[in-house]
Amino acid sequence: MKNAHPNKVLLVDDDKDILDLLRYNLQKEGYTVEVERKSTKSVETATKFHPDLIVLDIxxxxxxxxxxxxxxxxxxxxxxxxxxxxTAKSDKMLQTQALDTGGDDYIEKITGLRALTHKISTVLKNNLIIRKSxxxxxxxxxxxxxxxxxxYHRNKVVELPRDEFELLYFFAQNPQKAISSDSLLNNIWGSDIYIFSKSVDTYIASIAKKLGKKLISKVNDNEYRFEVMA
Structure with a gap:
């Protein structure tokens, strides 16, 4: 069920320029945005603001x-x-720690500001799930x-490279939902990485071949759906 009020996003970062840029872009998308630069006040601000989504600098x-x-x-x-x-840091251990603490996703500042906006729209406007936790x-x-x-398929290990694993994982969190190729490209590879939409078809075909079963079908020229396995 969608919220009766515009979706609310809380941004917590000590970098004013980042906050101003994100707030501007998110407000353009119709979100109600609150910012907090003092980490010591972030929990208090969140409690008062009641956001639907929180972005935290690490x-x-x-x-x-x-x-x-x-x-x-x-x-x-x-x-x-x-x-x-x-975060500005590209650190796999830090990423793992962030997700283990309960974070849903991890975006690097150097390439991820547009990707972050896309991901926020994915969960708040398109009602898709992104929870890497x-x-x-x-x-x-x-x-x-x-x-x-x-x-694991029928208790046997199926080896999938990173891109195929992330694609299957994203689909599996959103079974029976029609997902556009744009959503897949932006949320898996990011807006700053150029991937042909035909590559999605190639990855899906490879997953089907390795599993011995077609789990992801094409709804139309631009959308795909994951069918729950029988």
Whole structure:
């Protein structure tokens, strides 16, 4: 169910220029935006503002974004609120820590500001799910293990390269939903990486071949759907 009010986004970052840029772009998209530069006040601001989605910078003075996320997830009102991390650091261990604390996604500042806007629209306007904190997705004959980036089909390991794994993982979180190629391109590869839409068809065909079953069908020229396995 959609909210009766415009979706609310809280931005927490000590960089004023980043905040101003994100606030401008998100307000253009119709969101109600609140910003907080002081990490020590972020939980208080979130409690008063009641955002639908929170963007946290990781590296901030006094209290970092990972600790803020941990504090928020301990509060009942923020158990299911989307939390995206935005950071200048490209660090896999830091990324893992951010997601283990309850973050839903991790976007690098150097290439990710437009990607962040796309991801926010994906979850708040298109009602798709992006929760990389979900460690495992199970269907009757399919198990996707996020912790090890491993896929099991009929209890056998299926080796998928990163792009195919991320594609399947995204579809599996949104079964039976028609997903546009633009959503796939922006949310998996990012707006600053140029991928032909035909590449999506190639990845989907490769996944079907490796699983021995076609799970993702083409709804029309621009949309795809993941069918729950029987």
């Amino acid at each position: 590296m901030m003075p006094k209290v970092n974004g990972i600790e803020i996320c941990r504090q928020l997830r301990e509060l009942p009102d923020f158990k299911n609120t989307y939390i995206f991390f935005l 979900i460690k495992e997705i199970k269907f009757e004959n399919l198990r996707i293990d996020r912790a090890t980036n491993t896929v």
